[in-house]
Amino acid sequence: MKYITFPTANLNEIPQEVLDELHLVPRKSVDGTQVIMKLDHYEKLFPSIMPLPLLDEEETPQEPVYPYPVYEGEELNTLLASSEWSSSDSIL
Known part of the structure; x- marks a missing residue:
């Protein structure tokens, strides 16, 4: 499964x-500046604005x-x- 990281500011627009x-x-x-989520969820929130080119039968996608x-x-x-994604603080 693929995941994507992106600025939290982008998510705040949703x-x-x-x-x-x-x-x-x-x-x-x-530090709260980045978000990580599954790529398919990202695509639902931020659909691509660029259409994919049409392919000939011999071309691979x-x-x-x-x-x-x-x-x-x-x-x-x-x-x-x-350390960016895992806190070293222990929870008691």
């Missing part, structure tokens, strides 16, 4: 009712290009374990 309707509770970075970093697998695990 009405809370829309997030509630989609049952989304996005995770924010420790191209992956869409996103304006923010996309993570999956071990790269995602490393990101989430970083």
